Amino acid sequence: MSAQLLNGKELASKKREQMKEKVQKLISQDITPGLAVILIGENPASQTYVRAKQKACADVGIYSKLIERSDRISEEELLNEIDLLNQDPAIDGILVQLPLPSHISEQAVIERIAPEKDVDGFHPINIGKMMTGEDTFLPCTPYGVVEMLKEAELPLEGKHVVVVGRSNIVGKPVGQLLLNENATVTYCHSRTRDMRALTTQADILIVAVGRPKFIKADDVKEGSVVVDVGINRVDGKLCGDVDFDEVKEKASYITPVPGGVGPMTITMLLENTIQSAQQRK
Structure with a gap:
């Protein structure tokens, strides 16, 4: 049984159609x-x-x-x-x-x-607000990942999320956003001992390490949801941090690279910019 695709490209174009309406409304208000x-x-x-x-x-x-x-x-x-x-x-x-x-x-x-123009969501003030669950600009890639999971109606509350990678741009904030959704979150990184023991417990596995095909079928639990944030170029082709061909046979849902998380990152940047314009109004 092959995994269902979490198609970021489709979701991004659907969201952008909705954004056009929001922008037209703002333009009509000058x-x-x-x-x-x-x-x-x-x-x-x-x-x-x-x-x-x-x-x-x-x-x-x-x-x-x-x-x-x-x-x-x-x-x-x-x-x-x-x-x-x-x-x-x-x-x-x-x-x-x-x-x-x-x-x-x-x-x-x-x-x-x-901070009120920080649509990337990287300013320490906005990061602090995200940590405490206040309304703020969320970092675009983590925001896109959570939107994809919600759009697919995948339950987050009480699920064990394992994040591989701890960058300030993706790893740390995506874990925090899922914690805000009442998931249980474990972080893995280059100093983690026996990473496979942790990744194979994940209901939802999020990988953002920048290493091509780093996660193999043996690293994931049967029926898990796998989100690949990596974009690597190997022999002129784009591939993720997950060995897609192997892992898709074991996961229930998986994001492709390209066409997965990437289109959502830019879409959430647009969303944040529109939100900022609405606040200006």
Whole structure:
């Protein structure tokens, strides 16, 4: 029995149709949601992501502003760019595309973005609100993962969720969001002893480690739900952190790569930008 696909692409396009209506309503009240993206340097992966974000904005009617700067920009100059956007009434969301050149502090940049325009959900104030279950901008990838699980009507309360990976962008926040949904959450990482003993207990396994086909069939429980957040390029092809062909024979639900979590990340970024514009109203 092969697993059912959790199709992020389909869900993303359904959500974006609903967003078009929300944006039209705001525009009719003289508010056009605006997203500013700052792109530093010429990292091809970053350029691809930024193009996808701009296209998605155009599709739903969000105004997007792209600011491209050389990777020789100083930290101070970048922080000044952010200050200008913080004060710009046409901009509801600010996103600085990561990674940044090594001479610029990621943390300083994240903390400089006004929390009410932090549509990436990375500002410490917004992370703190997420931890305490307050209303705030949620980090886009974890938010997308939880939306996919809810849309598939998969029960979360009381389920054992195992998260492999503990990054500030995916691993930590996705565990917290599922804890907020009353799941029981275990984190695994590079220092975990006997990881398989834990991953095989998972009702829901979320993998975000950036290692191609890291999780095999022997690492998952029969009938579990497997969410693969990884995007790796191997021999010119995209693949996830889960060995899809092996694991799909054992899981009940699984996300494909590409077409799984990826489209949901950008969709939740749009959702956060629209939410910010509604708050401006």
